[in-house]
Amino acid sequence: MFTTLMSIILMVIGLALGGGGIWLAWLGGSWFFIALGLALLACAFLLWTRRPAALALYAATLVVTLAWSVWEVGLDWWALSARGTLLVIIGIVLMIPPVVRSLHPQGMPRRRYGLPSAALAASIVIAGLVAAFAVREQPHDTAGAFSDERMQQSPVIKTAGVPDGEWQAYGRTPYGRRYSPLGQITPDNVADLQVAWHYQTGQVRNADTDPVETTYEVTPLVVADTMYVCTPFSTVIALDPVTGEEKWRFDPLLKQPPTATTQHMTCRGVSYFDGASDAARAALTDTGSAATGAGAGPIAADTTETAAAPAAAGTPQATETPAGEARLADESAAGVTTEAAGVAENVVTGQAAPSAPNPRVEREPASVPAAAPGADCIRRIFVPTSDGRLISISAETGEICPGFGGEDGTVNLWANMPNITPGSAYSTSPPVVTARAVIVGGTVNDNASTTSPSGVIRAYDVYTGELLWNFDSKKPDQTAPIAEGETYSENAPNSWSVSSYDPELNLVYLPMGNQSPDQYGGNRSAEVEAISSSVIALDADTGELRWTYQTVHHDLWDMDVPAQPSLIDLTIDGAAVPALVQPTKQGEIFVLDRRTGEPILPVTEAPAPAGAVEGDTTAPTQPISTISFNPKPLTEASMWGATPLDTLYCRIRFNQLNYEGRYTPPSERGTIVYPGNFGTFNWGGVAVDPERQVMFAMPVYLAFTSQMIKRPDDTTRVVTAEGQPVFNENLGSPFAAKMGTFTSPTGLPCQQPPWGYVAGVDLTSGKTVYQHVNGTVRDLAPVPLPFEMGVPGIGGPIVTKGGVAFLSGTLDYYVRGYDLQTGAEIWRSRLPAGGQATPATYLGRDGRQYLVVVAGGHGSTGTKAGDSIIAYALPN
Incomplete structure (x- = not known):
């Protein structure tokens, strides 16, 4: 009976592999699966007829498959496992006594073990030896280390006045480095870190009512013995950074709860x-x-102790980079056209644009402590909300600061905005704050409609909330505050991620996205083409465009610039150069002179695939930086799965889809996008050490697919059902888009692992010194097996003077510490939920250095939701 069952199993597998193999060969792929399927069918027949030759034939099949696998992928354990593990398991089952005893010629006595079973045993041993050797190999790691001399460098660095023990901005300082000059935690003692306190906010994503992309991505601030965090629902909480006790809580009481058009609910920080x-x-x-707002009086009265105002940036000379992408304001403004802005109804829903939310925040009397205006608002916290408000509250008490936009302490970010519907435009990242202004970008829902709200960037007086300037990327030379009754340009490219600021140059640096749709660019204007997928520098006082550097030409892959630029002074040829380090989704790290936007490390232009859909074009070349994490191109041999069956499925899909490497344009047939729009780097960015002049990063590799669907008209749904959000419908465009991950029916990535790494880069030379596979599949697999496969992640790292880097963004639930010199993992701690946020570190009043991590999960990645804020420290 057992032998009959095994013969049926082999027959089913053989039919599937043989039939799929014929399909694959017809598509131009490997013929091996036809031979494998026929061999398994022959084994099934011999088992059914109880012939010992079944074991010998299976042994030969196993050895040939092993040889073919090593020929295709070498001694790469996970690649070999996809091809052979199932076959080895079946071979072991065929060796058990009930099967062996049942195999005998008709009329002959049953035999136990003989030459056929010995051959099968030998083949299994050979496979085991190869596997044991392959497990010890690390074909995807790059071993290396920064020199001792480099690790001991300790020059004087700019801190923008931020004390060493504090974390005052998303990247600790406005420079966006994610570097702390604290050195108490070192590679020698990091293993002694223990939980100091654990706080829970009480606000957790509700899978039934909240958007899928309700994500907890906050990086806590620590200022003057207080920690400030926000929740995905824009609630601000102040904590004691040594005990974790709550000091106060501010709930903005969102006037617009999540709706079907709300794509994100998150707050990366205040x-x-x-x-x-x-x-x-x-x-x-x-x-x-x-x-005239609270706090203005005491400051204005004290004029005896003032520092020199920050020096304004000089106007750089127009210079073209080798890649032809460093543009100055006078170039990029040429040929600007004006457009009629604003419509009464939105094409996405047909609804009239809603009135602005009531900016008045009404709270229960006991929700926060009472506070008197005035001195309490000298120090302020600014929080953007998902219902289109920017609120100023006291850092001391959490009470609203009257006078910022009115007595309610609120600026209406929907003012002068075209085509507003609930959840269509909001800010998810903390604004940039200068000595004069608070500068806000924002998120605009991707790929819903060509009549999306504007991606305008605005600056408001830090005390009064008065609009100082606005940068509309469709009208880059018109930065004067918009007139009452006018609207910004609809569907203008936006800046949704975190920005940086150089107080000395008085420039704010913003990563830019695209106008919708991301996958079709046939209707983009010259102004849009110049700004899209770029990093730009604006004068912080006027909003004037100083320079722009484009990281992708004519972006058709949603490769918007996702990460905060990191500002660092680099020693190049013996001279200090003010640099900007810009990570990108496609894996390039551009190192630019932040005064002019010209590359410091060389950038070349490489040919890119052609073949855009009807009405569109492709850029003939794309920029390649000296620091590049562009992965090796996918091949059929790099397709993967848990078994040969899903590996075969992925091979078939690979041959069905268009793929000519990175920048293969979207197509009606379907295209593999690799790296995918999840990004090699995303909003978490990288960490740069300004003393050692090195970078620590978490590159991620996941392939996605895109398929363009021709639209019959501007309004009919073609990729979503009625009642669902219209994301990827691209209403008003010739094409909708079907987007997704490149996975097998089991949900596993079609590309073989690793999918995630940590890496260390010398920023002065551009050399990647080390790169190591990072993360386990413990929380991704049905069975919690801690296999070190290198998993994706989202969130960013930090680095410290003590020589330790910290990261919690991987999709397994750990926070990890790494030796910055070698990249080796030297500490980990289990988290109660997904840790898709960037940590922070600070010095407590007790003299201890703390590491703080947020574990709240990420809706798009499927990690467990939570509300935990956890602080670690060395023992007293």
Whole structure:
């Protein structure tokens, strides 16, 4: 009976592999699966007829498959496993006594073990030896280390006045480095870290009512012995950073709850402003600000101690880079056209644009402590909300600061915005705060309609909330505050991620996205083409465009610039050069002179595939940086799965889809996008050490697919059902888009692992010094097996003067510590939920260095939701 069952199993597998193999060969792929299927069918027949030759034939099949696998992928354990593990398991089952005893010629006595079973045993041993050797190999790792001399460098660095023990901005300072000068935690003692406290916010994603992309991505701020965090629902909480006790809580009571058109619910952080700082005093004195809000009086009265105002950036000379992409304001503004903006109804829903939300925040009397206006608002927290508000609250008490936009302490971000529907435009990242202004970008829902709201970037007076300037990327030379009754350009490219600021140059650096749709560019204007998928520098006082550097030409892959630029001074040829390090989704790390936007490390232009859909074009070349994490191109041999069956499925899909390497344009047939729009790097960015001039990063590799669907008209749904959000419908465009991950029916990636790494780069030379597979599949597989396969992640790393890097963004639930010199993992701690946020570190009043991690999960990645904020420290 058992032998009959095994023969049926082999017959089914053989039919599937043989039939699929014929399909694969017809598509131009490997013929091996036809031979494998026929061999398994022959084994099934011999088992059915109880012939010992079944074992010998199976042994030969196993050995041939092993040889073919090693020929295709070498001694790569996970690649070999996909081809052979199932076959080895079946071979072991065929060796058990009930099967062997049943195999005998008709009329002959049953035999136990003989030459056929010995041959099968030998083939299994051979496979085991190859596997044991392959497991020890690390074909995807690059071993290396920064020199001891490099690790001991300790020059004086710019800190923008942020004390060593504090974390005052998303990247600790406005430079966006994610570097801490604290050195108490080192590679020698990091293993002693223990939980100091664990706080839960009480606000957790509801899978039934909240959008899928309700994500907890906050990086806590620590200022003046207080920690500030926000939740995905824009609630701001102040904690004691040593005990984790709650000090106060501010709930904005969202006026627009999540709706079908809400794509994201997240808060990456809040922003801090100190009105008593030297820069703020100087700015107030220089501008003669008419600030009348809380806190303005005490600052204006004290004019005896002022610092020099930040130096304004000089106007650079127009220069073309080798890649032809560093543009100055006078170039990029040429040929600007104006467009009629604003419509009464939105084509996405047919609804009239809603009135602006009531900016008045009404809270229960006991929700936060009572506070008197005035001195309490000298130090402020700015929080953007998902219903289109920017709110100023006291850093001392959590009470609203009257006078910022009105007595309600609120600026309406939907003002002058075209085509607003609930959930269509909001800010998910903390704004940039200068001595004079709070500068806000925002998220616009991707790929819903060509009549999306504007991606305008705006600056407001830090005290009064008065609009100082607006940068509309369709009208880059018109930065004066928009007139009452006018609207910004619809569907203008936006800046949704975190920005950086250089106080000395007085430039704010913004990563830019695209206008919708992401996958079709036939209707983009010259202004849009110049700004899309670029990093730009704006004058922080006027919003004037100083320069732009484009990272992808004519982007058709949603490769918007996703990460905060990191500002660092690099020693190049013996001279200090003010640099900007810009990570990108496609894996390029551009190192630019932040004064002019010209590359410091060389950039070349490489030919790119052609073949856009009707009405569109492709760029003939794309920029390649000296620092590039562009993965090796996919091949049929790099297709993967848990068994030969899903591996065969992925091979068939690979041959069905268009793929000519990175930048293969979207097509009606379907295209593999690799790296996918999840990004080699995303909003978590990279960490740069300004003393050692090195970078620590988490490159991720996942392939996606895109298929263009021709639309019959501007409004009919073609990729979504009625009642669902219209994301990827691209209403108003000639094509909708079907987007997805490149996976097998089992949900596993079709590309073989690893899918995630950590890497260390010398920023002065552009050399990748080490790159190591990072992360386990413990929380991704049905069975929690801690296999080190290198998993994807989203979130960013931090680095410290102590020589330790920290990262919690992988899709397994751990926070890890790494030796910055070698990249080796030297500590890990289990988290209660997904840790898709960037950590922070600070010095407590007890003299201990703390590491703080948020574990709340990420809806798009499927990690467990939570509400935990956990602090670690060395023992007292």
